[in-house]
Amino acid sequence: MSAAIQFNKVSLKYGTKADTVEVLKSISFSIGIEEVVSIVGTSGSGKTSIIMLASGLENASKGSIKINNQEIVGLKENELSEVRRENIGIVFQSFYLIPNLTAVENVLLSLEANQKFNLEKDAEELLDEFGLSHRLHHLPSELSGGEQQRVAIARALINKPKIILADEPTGNLDSVNSESMIDLLFDYTKRSQTSLVIVTHENSIAKRCDRIIELRDGQIV
Amino acid sequence: MARLFDIQQFRLINKYAIRDFSRSYKKLWVVISTLFVSLLLLSLTFSVKGALNSEIENNSKELLGGDILVTSGIDPLPSDIIDLFNTLGKVSSAIEFGTMISKQGESPVFTELRAVDNNYPLYGDIETIPQSASERIFINSQKPSVLINESIQTLLKLSFGDDVVIMGQKFEVVGLVSSVPDLAESAVFGEFAIISMGSYEQFGLDSGGSFLDHEYRIKFKNSNQAKEQEELVKSIVAYDDSIETRAPGESGQSLNRVIDNFSNFLNLVSVSAMVIAGIGISNTLLSFVNQSNTSIAVKKSIGFSSGFIQSMYFYEIMLILVLTSVIAYLIGVYSPLLANELLPEALGIDLEPSFSFLGFLNIFFIGLLVVLIFSIPSLYSISEIKAGALFRNTFNPVSLNFSLKNIAILSVLIIILITYFVFQTEQKFYTVLYFVAFFTTMFIFYGVSKLLILFIKHSYKFSTNSYKIAYRNIVAKKSLAPIMTISLGIGLTLLLTLSFVANNLKKEISDSIPSMAPDLFFVSIDRNIQSDLESFIKDIDPNVELEFSPMASASFISLNGTPVEEVVSENNRSAWVVRGDRRISWSEKPKLDNPIIEGEWWEPGNENEMFVSMDSRAAYDLGMKINDKITLNILGRDVTGVVKNFREVDYRDISINFAIMINKAFANTMPYEYVGTLKSELPPGDILAKVVEKFPNVSAIKIDRILSQISEVLNKVFIAVTAISLIVIVIGLIVIVSAVLVQTTFRRYNNLIYKILGVDFPTILKAMTMEFAVIYGTLIFFALTVAMISSYLVVENTLQLTWQFDLGLTLWILVSTAVVSFVLILLANRSIFSPKVYPLIRNE
Structure with a gap:
């Protein structure tokens, strides 16, 4: 199985020479195409750091990271943006919709970043599929938490990314919303043959994944 | 910048910028308001200045009163010269002098009186109330008439039909003069009256004083050859250095200089306002970036680069700049109409709004430079926003980005702004x-x-x-x-x-x-009446402080044999001393309030040799030294004298002071008149009324x-x-x-x-x-x-x-x-x- 994500002896350090915190300690793993993997661990174990590194939003201190066989360590900001546009969709715990854009405009943002224009219909259909046909032109402040997260997931998926990185996507939702959200994510991933990396504290979610990577003190257990 | 040339990227930037502006304009009100106010100030300055300059340029002949003006000073031009002028076109003669105008029971008023002939004005119109009043001064009757300005009317409490006395002759007030085409300063700021040349000659109003100018204006028959005819006129009067000529282009020069200086000051204030507005723009944009940090981070996480996001905000600011500069410019264009309401009517200036695309670009370019200078450090801070913070939910506010590259760009932009501005000013x-x-x-x-x-x-x-x-x-x-x-x-x-x-x-x-100034300043007193006048005033007030000084007209010809025009530049602070006619005086001893600071006063006597005493500041400005030789034209004769000393002259006390003084023994041989000052405990208006009645x-x-x-x-x-x-x-x-x-x-x-x-x-x-x-x-x-x-x-x-x-x-x-x-x-x-x-x- 060829890898969607490959980490090879990746370290991540913060701080100065005198006062350094090593968040990830030379970790190596790979995630296959269409594989669904959960990353679990205690707070501060380095789960989110893996997502940040895989999305190119943080630079590794050491090691090699490949996304669809493309080395991303050492790339410039513009090149990383391109990798992200072409390969990755991200779902955040806090949704992070752009407050002055409507639901459909938030979703379209992903397409437009990828130079895909006049695809409002696609965005509307996806939101419709997520049960938001009545909320298309509402601002985030006019949506509930669950609705906001569904828009955020739609934004991550609309571009048909090869990899979805989800950081505690249900962390801000109640159990009912949480379950329907995970169903949505898993179903879509399966249908679109996408790899999914999901950071979670919830065992029920982790158990539904193909594989679990457990982290402790910056190392894979 | 390349993004703006990629049509797809440009469309996206345009779409996002317009959408963001329409939904976030409240956050940008400081940028909009400060930019607008400072651009408006700049636009007002440029528009009013442009309108004034073009008014002066378009009306240069009206401002001069003819195609050429010849001024011969105290003496009229010989009739054969005037005949020559008549062959070139229509000639209008005028005489201007200062005199008293009085009304029974009111304190007399010193006024600039202009006697004009039937041909006046050659260009433009005299604006009067009532409208036809200017024609009435030419009606030949035993009771001549006068046009006065509003200031005289107020001071003497005059109504139409009232009598006033000018040099002992009664005149009937037939109207108010609102403006004359050729700008008269006293018509705007002081007292001004017009009578006919016929009245002037018929009643022998000539005081014989030196504060009098004969003026001749010519309107050429063949205006296509104006330049050649100007040269011809100059060659006709070239026989006498004291005769001056002025062409239309030169008529508004001093006014243009005043306008340039004032508008330069306004421009500097506008730019100061704009730079301060720039601080606000910088601050607001930075806070805007910080407030939008999650949106920016989200855009980055989706795959937009920092460059794209910066371009979008730059584009948004440019939209604001275009919008504010267009509105500011349009208001500025029509500001001359408001200026017309504020300018004194007597100036006779009617400013016209005029639109020019270059004028707009000028405003826009200055605005663009200021906006770029102050937005670059703010918007480049976008690159410091980390999308990774979205995972941690922790955002640190970014600060102004002063990278070496930015410092270099800013330095270049500041230099361009200053250079661009400096090149526009005198x-x-x-x-x-x-x-x-x-x-x-x-x-x-x-x-x-x-x-x-x-x-x-x-x-x-x-x-x-x-x-x-x-x-x-x-x-x-x-x-x-x-x-x-x-x-x-x-x-x-x-x-x-x-x-x-x-x-x-x-x-x-x-x-x-x-506190130290005299109450009255007598001008141009005939030497034959000076002692009678002195006795008359002392009879009215025995304690009066009176000072009379002899005075003659002279013009500066050369310094150490070099023509003065070659030695002294127009910008020299003391150029006024050597330009045109200058009154000189003399005395046996140096004045007490004019201490000698270099050289020595001369011994009495020596009537064949001229010694000169100079105002020290003028002498230093003009580069003079003790024992330099200066040549003056006194009453048509060139006389060379030796500079003997420099005096410290303080003109602020308004006592009688002269920049140039000569030795009394030499001066006694030439004709002269007196000027004088009076300081009294009695009301000066009462003394003046009695004096004018006795000595018209x-x-x-x-x-x-x-x-x-x-x-x-x-x-x-x-x-x-x-x-x-x-x-x-x-x-x-x-x-x-x-x-x-x-x-x-x-x-x-x-x-x-x-x-x-x-x-x-x-x-x-x-x-x-x-x-x-x-x-x-x-x-x-x-x-x-x-x-x-x-x-x-x-x-x-x-x-x-x-x-x-x-x-x-x-x-x-x-x-x-x-x-x-x-x-x-x-x-x-x-x-x-x-x-x-x-x-x-x-x-x-």
């Missing part, structure tokens, strides 16, 4: 000096704010809650201190400097001069009238100047308010915490007062110091006056600015006084 040196002073002052105030923070950090810390809150607010990373110190500091310094200069000038005129040809100027005229003009100029400098303060205040608003979110949160911890409203208010007092107090010291130094330099060096400090004025400006600023800050902060606890608990 006063290049002063403009550069102003920019240097302005940016230095900005850096001083920035340094002051940093020093203040450092000082507060290391000074004694009081244990009261108010002090602790104020202390934290000042030393905080996003403290108001730097922005308030720079914005308010520059505005306050400018206001204080202009007020100090204005106040010193006004004081000099209104306070010091009248004597003319005297009432000094208090001149002073009130000067004060009136100065007051208007200072009101305008102060109003303009206030705009800088207003923009500064908008900038401060913007900074306050930027902080409001942080402060509201802090105050919420204080409220939860039990700190009450009076404590927070006290803390804010303390914070403002500390910053403003520091700012006062430096603003006052810079303003005192700069106003001292202007008053002592440029205006050559004695600088004085006015505590009352200073306190008034400082207190009023403080009150207005503090009230505005409180208003901008009003939402932080009663923060709601609920949103904090809900983490909203």
Whole structure:
């Protein structure tokens, strides 16, 4: 199985020479195409750091990271943006919709970043599929938490990314919303043959994944 | 930039920028308002200046009164010369002189009287009330008529049909002259009257004095050959150096210079306003970036690059610039119509709005440079926003990006701005000096704010809650201190400097001069009546202080054999001494108030040799030395004399002073007249009335009238100047308010915490007062110091006056600015006084 994500002896350090915190300690793993993997661990174990590194939003201190066989360590900001546009969709715990854009405009943002224009219909259909046909032109402040997260997931998926990185996507939702959200994510991933990396504290979610990577003190257990 | 040339990218940038602007314009109101006000000021200046210059250029013949003007001074031109002029076209002769105009029971008024012939005016019209009044002065009758201006009407309480007396002859007032086509200063600012040349000759009004000009204006038959005919006229009168000619192009030169100087000053104020607005733009954009940090981070996480996001915001700012500059320019274009309402009617100027695309580009380009200079450090901070923060939910506010690349770009842009501006002005040196002073002052105030923070950090810390809150607010990373110190500091310094200069000038005129100045100044007194006049006045008031000095007209020809035009440039401060006719005097001994500072006074006698005593400042400016030889044309004869000494002359006392004096023995051989001054305990108007009745040809100027005229003009100029400098303060205040608003979110949160911890409203208010007092107090010291130094330099060096400090004025400006600023800050902060606890608990 060829890898969607490959980490090879990746370290991540913060701080100065005198006062350094090593968040990830030379970790190596790979995630296959269409594989669904959960990353679990205690707070501060380095789960989110893996997502940040895989999305190119943080630079590794050491090691090699490949996304669809493309080395991303050492790339410039513009090149990383391109990798992200072409390969990755991200779902955040806090949704992070752009407050002055409507639901459909938030979703379209992903397409437009990828130079895909006049695809409002696609965005509307996806939101419709997520049960938001009545909320298309509402601002985030006019949506509930669950609705906001569904828009955020739609934004991550609309571009048909090869990899979805989800950081505690249900962390801000109640159990009912949480379950329907995970169903949505898993179903879509399966249908679109996408790899999914999901950071979670919830065992029920982790158990539904193909594989679990457990982290402790910056190392894979 | 490349993104703007990629059509897809450009469309996207355009779409996002317009959408963002339409939904976030409230956050950008400071950018919009400050940019608009400063661009409007610039546009108004350029438009009114352009309209004035084109009015002068288009009406240069009207302003001159003909295709060429020939002035022959006291003596009329010979009739054969006038005959020659008549072959070239239509000739209009006029005589101008100062004389008294009186009415029974009123104090006589010194006025500029113009006697004109039937051909006057050759161009344009005399505007009168009633309309046909100008024709009535030419009706030949035994009771001649006169047109007076509004000022004479007011001073002598005249109505149409009343009689006035001019040089012993009764004239009937037939109308008011509102304006004459050829600008007459006294018609605008003083007393002015017109009679017919026929009346002048019929009643022998010639006083024989030297303050009289014969003027001849010609309207060429063949206007296509104006240049050749101008040259012909010049060659006709070339036989006499004292005859001057002036062509239409030269008629408005001095007026153009005044307009250029004033508009240069306005331009500098506009740019100052714009630079301060720039600080606001920079601050607002930075806060806008910080407020939009999650949106920016999300866009980055989706795959937009920092460059794309920066381009989008740059484009948005450009949209604001285009919008504000178009509106500001359009208002500016029509501002000449408003200027017409404000300009004195007697000027006869009718300004026309004129649209020019280049004019718009000029405004836009200056705006573009300022916007770029101040938005680059803010918008480049976008690259510092980390999308990774979205995972941690922690955002650190970004600060202005001063990378080496940005510093280089900013330096180039600042140099372009200054160069572009300097090349548009006549006063290049002063403009550069102003920019240097302005940016230095900005850096001083920035340094002051940093020093203040450092000082507060290391000074004694009081244990009261108010002090602790104020202390934290000042030393905080996003403290108001730097922005308030720079914005308010520059505005306050400018206001204080202009007020100090204005106040010193006004004081000099209104306070010091009248105490030592005479009450009356007699001009052009015939030498044959001087002793009778002196006795007559002493009979009226035996204690009168009278001083008479002999006087003759002369013109400067050469210095050490070199023509004076080659030695003295037009820009020389003392060029006035050697240009045109100059009155010279003589005495046996040096005047007591004219101490000799170099050389020695001459021995009495020596009637065959001319010795010269020069005003020292003029002599130094003109590069003269003791024993230099100067040649003067006195009554048509070139006479060369030796410079024997330099005197220190103080013209401010308005006593009789001369730049050039010669030895009495030599001067006694030539014809002359007298000038004199009078100071009396009796009302000068009463003495003047008696004098004019007895000696109708004597003319005297009432000094208090001149002073009130000067004060009136100065007051208007200072009101305008102060109003303009206030705009800088207003923009500064908008900038401060913007900074306050930027902080409001942080402060509201802090105050919420204080409220939860039990700190009450009076404590927070006290803390804010303390914070403002500390910053403003520091700012006062430096603003006052810079303003005192700069106003001292202007008053002592440029205006050559004695600088004085006015505590009352200073306190008034400082207190009023403080009150207005503090009230505005409180208003901008009003939402932080009663923060709601609920949103904090809900983490909203």
